[in-house]
Amino acid sequence: MTQSLLHQILDHANRADPYPIYEELRKTPVHHEDGGPYVISTYYEIRSLLHDPRISSDARNLASAGADPLAEETTPQEGALPPGFLKLDPPEHDRMRRMTNRHFGPPHSPRRVDDMRPELHDIVDGLIAGIDDPGRIDLVEQFSYPFPVTVICRLLGVPREDESRFHTWADTLAASLDPDPDADPAERGKGANEARMELGMYLAGLIEERRKNPGDDMLSQLATSRGEDGQMTTMELLSTAALLLIAGHETTVNLITNGMLTLLRNPDVLQRLRAEPKLVVPLVEELLRFEPPVQLLPQRTTLADIEVRGVTIPKGSSLWLVLASGNRDPLRFENPDRFDPDRPDIQHLGLGSGIHSCFGAPLARLEAQLALSELARRLENPRLVDDPPPYRQNAVLRGPRHLHITCDGIRP
Amino acid sequence: MPWTPSTPRPRRCPVRGDGALEQLKREGRIVVVGASLAGLRAAETLRAKGFEGSLTMIGDEPGEPYDRPPLSKQVLLGKARADRTALPRLRSVDATWRLGVPAAGLDMAARRVRLADGDEVPYDRLLIATGVRARPWPREEEAELDGVFVLRTRDHGAALARRLADGPKRVLVIGGGFAGSEVASACRERGIPVTVAERGASPLVGALGGVIGAVSAGLHREHGVDLRCGVMVTALEGDASGRVRAAHLSDGSTVETDVVVVSLGALRNTEWLAGSGLGAGPRGIACDAGCRAFDIRGIVTDDIYAAGDVARCPHPLFGYQFLSLEHWGNAVAQAGIAAHNMISESTDRLPHMEVPAFWSSQFGVNIKSVGVPSMGTEILIAQGSLESRRFVGVYGYQGRVIGAVSFDHGRWLPFYQELIESTAPFPPSFPTVDRHPDGQRPMDADFPDPSVPSHGPTVTLSGYSPADRRITFIPAH
Ligand SMILES: Cc1cc2nc3c(=O)[nH]c(=O)nc-3n(C[C@H](O)[C@H](O)[C@H](O)COP(=O)(O)OP(=O)(O)OC[C@H]3O[C@@H](n4cnc5c(N)ncnc54)[C@H](O)[C@@H]3O)c2cc1C
Numbered sequence: 001m002t003q004s005l006l007h008q009i010l011d012h013a014n015r016a017d018p019y020p021i022y023e024e025l026r027k028t029p030v031h032h033e034d035g036g037p038y039v040i041s042t043y044y045e046i047r048s049l050l051h052d053p054r055i056s057s058d059a060r061n062l063a064s065a066g067a068d069p070l071a072e073e074t075t076p077q078e079g080a081l082p083p084g085f086l087k088l089d090p091p092e093h094d095r096m097r098r099m100t101n102r103h104f105g106p107p108h109s110p111r112r113v114d115d116m117r118p119e120l121h122d123i124v125d126g127l128i129a130g131i132d133d134p135g136r137i138d139l140v141e142q143f144s145y146p147f148p149v150t151v152i153c154r155l156l157g158v159p160r161e162d163e164s165r166f167h168t169w170a171d172t173l174a175a176s177l178d179p180d181p182d183a184d185p186a187e188r189g190k191g192a193n194e195a196r197m198e199l200g201m202y203l204a205g206l207i208e209e210r211r212k213n214p215g216d217d218m219l220s221q222l223a224t225s226r227g228e229d230g231q232m233t234t235m236e237l238l239s240t241a242a243l244l245l246i247a248g249h250e251t252t253v254n255l256i257t258n259g260m261l262t263l264l265r266n267p268d269v270l271q272r273l274r275a276e277p278k279l280v281v282p283l284v285e286e287l288l289r290f291e292p293p294v295q296l297l298p299q300r301t302t303l304a305d306i307e308v309r310g311v312t313i314p315k316g317s318s319l320w321l322v323l324a325s326g327n328r329d330p331l332r333f334e335n336p337d338r339f340d341p342d343r344p345d346i347q348h349l350g351l352g353s354g355i356h357s358c359f360g361a362p363l364a365r366l367e368a369q370l371a372l373s374e375l376a377r378r379l380e381n382p383r384l385v386d387d388p389p390p391y392r393q394n395a396v397l398r399g400p401r402h403l404h405i406t407c408d409g410i411r412p
Numbered sequence: 413m414p415w416t417p418s419t420p421r422p423r424r425c426p427v428r429g430d431g432a433l434e435q436l437k438r439e440g441r442i443v444v445v446g447a448s449l450a451g452l453r454a455a456e457t458l459r460a461k462g463f464e465g466s467l468t469m470i471g472d473e474p475g476e477p478y479d480r481p482p483l484s485k486q487v488l489l490g491k492a493r494a495d496r497t498a499l500p501r502l503r504s505v506d507a508t509w510r511l512g513v514p515a516a517g518l519d520m521a522a523r524r525v526r527l528a529d530g531d532e533v534p535y536d537r538l539l540i541a542t543g544v545r546a547r548p549w550p551r552e553e554e555a556e557l558d559g560v561f562v563l564r565t566r567d568h569g570a571a572l573a574r575r576l577a578d579g580p581k582r583v584l585v586i587g588g589g590f591a592g593s594e595v596a597s598a599c600r601e602r603g604i605p606v607t608v609a610e611r612g613a614s615p616l617v618g619a620l621g622g623v624i625g626a627v628s629a630g631l632h633r634e635h636g637v638d639l640r641c642g643v644m645v646t647a648l649e650g651d652a653s654g655r656v657r658a659a660h661l662s663d664g665s666t667v668e669t670d671v672v673v674v675s676l677g678a679l680r681n682t683e684w685l686a687g688s689g690l691g692a693g694p695r696g697i698a699c700d701a702g703c704r705a706f707d708i709r710g711i712v713t714d715d716i717y718a719a720g721d722v723a724r725c726p727h728p729l730f731g732y733q734f735l736s737l738e739h740w741g742n743a744v745a746q747a748g749i750a751a752h753n754m755i756s757e758s759t760d761r762l763p764h765m766e767v768p769a770f771w772s773s774q775f776g777v778n779i780k781s782v783g784v785p786s787m788g789t790e791i792l793i794a795q796g797s798l799e800s801r802r803f804v805g806v807y808g809y810q811g812r813v814i815g816a817v818s819f820d821h822g823r824w825l826p827f828y829q830e831l832i833e834s835t836a837p838f839p840p841s842f843p844t845v846d847r848h849p850d851g852q853r854p855m856d857a858d859f860p861d862p863s864v865p866s867h868g869p870t871v872t873l874s875g876y877s878p879a880d881r882r883i884t885f886i887p888a889h
Contacts, residue, residue, distance in 0.1 A: 047826075048826065048827065048830055051823065051824055051826040051827040053794070053795055053804075053824055053845050054842050054843065055845075056845055089846060090795070090846035091802075091846050094846075303844070303845065304842035304843050354826075
């Protein structure tokens with residue numbers, strides 16, 4: 001029997017190139033297999049569901065609907081950290097996101113991200129300078145992973161030395177986002193909750209310290225400031241900090257790695273980027289369309305019967321919104337499978353849309369822009385060693401585990 | 413999925429006709445009157461769509477096209493300079509610019525635009541995008557007092573900003589519409605005492621109704637605005653040196669003030685078309701859904717188009733009522749449609765059927781609307797709550813969703829726009845995230861009696877009736 005489309009998406013064998021499966025999926029814009037989630041794969045439908053207030057991001061709604069076996073893993077457990085605002089609905093979501101944004105973006109902190117530019121530049125510079133053998137580079141290990149991790153640590157005020165401790169927790173939590181059918185959900189749910197707990201305990205220690213000795217990092221600000229929305233409770237603070245830390249770990253890494261992979265597969269674009277550094281801005285947007293680090297959003301629930309393209313999705317259903325597929329929808333983008341940084345009108349779904357649109361977007365964009373333009377400028381004649389590279393298991397946060405490249409030298 | 417302009421449409425084969433259109437595109441003459449938002453975007457679209465002929469941009473303002481929304485926001489806050497709001501150029505338009513000189517007449521038969529300096533500019537296709545101007549204070553001597561302002565142009569913005577920077581004792585804003593409220597908000601943010609006088613029961617009442625107006629009134633007061641509703645300013649009084657010093661109100665009170673901002677809505681710039689035979693008057697230029705202007709006989713022209721604030725067109729979603737909109741997004745969209753249609757075969761022309769959308773920013777709140785709230789009779793708070801001032805309000809008209817407004821909840825609006833586009837039933841019956849108990853039932857949206865004049869609602873509904881009719885239609889019995 002042929003594998004169901006859902007299993008094909010999740011099957012690691014297809015990780016390197018999931019796009020043919022998405023193409024198949026788009027033939028049935030609302031795809032449903034017995035007992036499984038409703039999978040939405042076309043651009044306009046995804047975009048409108050992202051703005052649909054009848055769709056909840058709160059896992060408790062899914063759990064209470066109870067129909068979906070995947071729901072179990074997200075059932076909150078006694079004593080666990082409360083969900084981060086990614087998994088909350090308004091008004092709680094809005095309040096938490098606002099309180100967090102105060103220290104990150106406009107109107108209260110309009111320059112925060114941009115002010116980090118010189119610092120980011122130094123980090124990039126240090127990592128590239130630290131590449132000892134230009135003939136053998138694993139871009140993930142040596143660059144795309146350490147860069148955003150260092151950045152999120154600095155931003156939050158988490159000691160970089162502790163990275164090895166929370167790396168494992170971050171890995172476990174990121175993996176828990178992947179609705180892997182072969183893993184035992186109960187087991188995985190337990191693992192994820194434990195990791196969250198441990199991460200929470202670690203962060204609690206840090207926060208306590210920051211309360212006594214505040215710095216100009218976000219943790220200190222979140223812990224000490226009081227705005228129009230009042231102050232975060234300690235539990236809220238912990239789950240927000242955990243969310244930012246994890247999100248800062250697992251997405252930009254893939255964006256940068258996918259970016260370099262795409263550039264190496266499109267040497268003419270790489271060449272252009274060297275000659276016109278400003279190209280990097282539209283290039284990163286096109287990258288977010290072409291190879292988005294978050295491929296699909298697997299945890300939304302319908303609060304009412306909703307009709308999409310003539311199909312009624314019943315109340316209490318689990319929804320998967322396959323952003324990466326919508327980004328390649330030929331009804332929206334001409335030649336969608338072409339990587340084209342000159343594309344006009346590129347409103348991709350790579351960072352989501354609506355109230356849950358990527359909180360870290362300004363930082364992720366800046367990181368990717370700096371990383372790719374510097375790599376393009378400094379690596380001499382870079383080549384891929386294996387294509388496709390080995391990928392991580394995760395179908396949601398998709399990216400290469402390693403990216404082996406080689407080049408003739410490194411320019412100063 | 414409703415059709416949107418970005419949806420690719422099947423292309424038609426261009427082989428047909430006598431080649432006149434190809435010739436027009438190659439060597440035709442297109443004239444645009446009104447060199448601002450709509451005019452510029454139309455010119456860019458013409459070039460983008462391959463128009464290679466001559467393009468003339470006529471504008472009565474001296475400088476290059478600039479953006480107006482910042483004038484009542486960043487400029488008054490001193491965060492941007494009025495002369496630095498030039499519109500970004502999306503592409504080169506390679507036009508002959510006739511700036512600083514108004515168009516003064518139109519000869520439809522000879523296809524010529526007459527300029528105030530006596531020059532005449534011939535055209536094969538004409539786009540009229542002359543927008544609106546601020547309605548002045550009706551008594552001329554009082555309007556000329558030093559310290560009395562309106563706000564429409566860059567010069568107005570610069571002058572008012574300068575005066576605010578001098579630290580006036582008090583600013584009086586006459587009219588609590590969007591523009592007036594934004595001015596009041598900017599003053600408060602700068603710590604300047606401000607009084608708002610509004611004829612209606614609350615600010616924004618004309619555009620959004622009394623339910624939302626009450627929220628707006630709360631915002632004003634909470635930010636220290638001395639808000640006076642249900643009153644009119646009857647007279648402005650100057651001192652010996654011709655500076656404004658006080659305003660008299662219909663309730664007998666007096667407001668001592670050294671700056672008055674008259675914010676009483678807008679007048680359409682159509683006077684220059686008087687006598688031309690075009691269907692143009694105080695309500696704007698009537699055109700069809702493809703932006704082609706009507707003449708006064710109700711016959712559509714094929715060479716004259718209108719776009720932006722000056723245009724009024726029938727909208728299929730609103731019962732083919734003629735809508736004129738003072739909305740930035742409408743000017744851009746309509747300009748694109750008009751430009752496309754000017755150089756397209758009749759079968760390739762596109763209708764302008766964008767759902768109206770508007771935004772404003774005042775007292776730290778981001779307000780957005782879609783559809784035509786002022787057509788609604790009922791309102792339901794579908795998400796959030798009025799008390800928190802973060803909500804989406806949905807307007808209903810005869811059992812369907814006709815508009816929506818959000819206060820700090822703009823990310824949801826595309827959903828409500830789809831409800832409007834699909835003529836969804838009102839009240840919406842489904843549960844939503846963040847639905848509060850007081851949002852379960854619709855209430856009267858509480859619009860003022862339309863026969864009582866108020867400040868402009870930024871959307872005007874009007875049946876087709878050109879100003880100076882020469883033919884009277886008498887139905888047979
Ligand atoms: C202070 C302010 C704030 C605003 N804020 C918002 C907002 O927040 N959101 C929103 O959606 N909209 C806002 N608007 C409305 C928006 O700016 C208008 O909808 C838009 O400018 C309309 O563009 P237009 O090109 O049709 O007309 P205009 O911008 O009015 O341009 C018309 C041009 O034609 C010129 N002209 C007139 N008569 C002649 C003639 N006879 N010959 C030659 N030239 C002529 C005029 O001088 C003007 O330059 C605001 C407007 C103002 C004034």
